[in-house]
Amino acid sequence: MKKMWKKNExxxxxxxxxxxxxxxxxxxxAVLYVMVMGMTDDPTEKAPTGxxxxxxxxxxxxAGYDVVISITSLTPDTVIVNLDYKIGTGTTADVxxxxxxxxxxxVFTDVGGDGSASSGDYFTIRGQALTATGVTFYLVFEPTGAxxxxxxxxx
Numbered sequence: 001m002k003k004m005w006k007k008n009e010x011x012x013x014x015x016x017x018x019x020x021x022x023x024x025x026x027x028x029x030a031v032l033y034v035m036v037m038g039m040t041d042d043p044t045e046k047a048p049t050g051x052x053x054x055x056x057x058x059x060x061x062x063a064g065y066d067v068v069i070s071i072t073s074l075t076p077d078t079v080i081v082n083l084d085y086k087i088g089t090g091t092t093a094d095v096x097x098x099x100x101x102x103x104x105x106x107v108f109t110d111v112g113g114d115g116s117a118s119s120g121d122y123f124t125i126r127g128q129a130l131t132a133t134g135v136t137f138y139l140v141f142e143p144t145g146a147x148x149x150x151x152x153x154x155x
Contacts, residue, residue: 047141050074084140
């Protein structure tokens with residue numbers, strides 16, 4: 001007894017097969033593109049624009065001066081970890097919300113408590129030495145090193 005196999009000729013047409021292969025390729029390319037773009041940082045990140053208020057200077061009972069500098073405006077609001085400050089010709093330092101008041105230290109107060117620097121927030125510098133010509137306070141955008149704004153502190 002010989003078995004006869006019946007040939008099944010019901011299959012997908014070559015046109016449909018080609019369309020399916022192209023569609024699958026496009027979808028895979030799109031998924032790969034999204035994955036790769038998600039891993040790269042934006043190299044064109046721009047510094048925010050901002051204005052610092054006039055410094056409020058008072059004599060420190062122990063040494064130097066206490067200075068309060070408010071942020072009048074900052075657009076867009078910026079996450080605190082992206083900010084540095086520099087006093088005079090010194091090196092830049094991270095903006096801190098920790099109350100470490102060594103001479104010349106700077107502490108940031110986030111009035112809104114949202115983790116971002118915005119209008120109304122302020123910096124407090126304790127025990128800052130000042131000369132008659134003053135010293136400049138710089139607010140720096142850490143990712144690019146750009147100075148957002150500066151203000152002259154005089155006694």
